[in-house]
Amino acid sequence: MQIVRHSEQTLKTVLISKNPALVAQYEKLDAGERRLMNEAFLPNSDLFGPITLHSKSDWINSHPEAPQDFEEFFNDPYRKTPSAEKHSIYIQCIGSLGNTRSVSEEYVKWLKGYCEAFFYGLTVKLLEPVPVSATKCSFRINDDTQNLQIHAGQILKFLKKRKPEDAFCVVGITMIDLYPRDSWNFVFGQASLTDGAGAVD
Structure with missing residues (x-):
């Protein structure tokens, strides 16, 4: 240690x-x-x-x-800052976030409040939740864990298409494991600074 x-x-x-x-x-x-x-x-x-x-x-x-x-x-040229036109953080739930709908709603409510406090001054909005199938992303069963995993890069493409005009960024959250490429076991999340999109599990 x-x-x-x-x-x-x-x-x-x-x-x-x-x-x-x-x-x-x-x-x-x-x-x-x-x-x-x-x-x-x-x-x-x-x-x-x-x-x-x-x-x-x-x-x-x-x-x-x-x-x-x-x-x-x-001074990083890739760093983005909010503007009058792009001032909202959108949260996109993908799949169920809990055993029941009330658990999922409570989790999202907590997450929204946290984002509003941490990113003070930005508006946090919720997009309508979607099932995993709506993303049309590639998936696999992890050989070691036997858990379902969805492709993080394809989730980003899905989020980019759904990104509203006033969005500073859109963040997809899911309880399903993510993987960025076949050679990786898993990844906690992936983001695109240029597209203003990210996915976390």
Whole structure:
């Protein structure tokens, strides 16, 4: 087991920017918002707490990625931001999310509320749920788990076609396993930044 913990100095190095555009945005924050931002540097903060890696197969160990500071993220040409025309997050339920309809509805209600809080200022809307068959996606039975799995990339194509005009993004949620290609065992989710679509299970 390994614990990844970043020092206050490391966090300040990657999070603080002298970019005039970012400085101007920070200066518009009220006292409470600035206090929340400053909590990121505290050792016991929930914002960037320690990460426990339980084995070599954990994502961070098995999928090394180049580091990225906030300014690099901000300047990423593929990063999209909401606009007056594209300001809604749409949630598309695919298949049943629980044993009963009431469980599914409660789950979606919780998810909608979470998205509204986390992505403050954006409108969160629900698309009419669809059965898995409506996606016309490829599927398979996993050899190891014997679970039904649907092709994540084809789900993205399905979501792109259903994406409303005012959508900043559309997110498909399902309780069915996903796989991105035949050689993969499974994937937790897949997204397209350029299409503003994502699928999670």
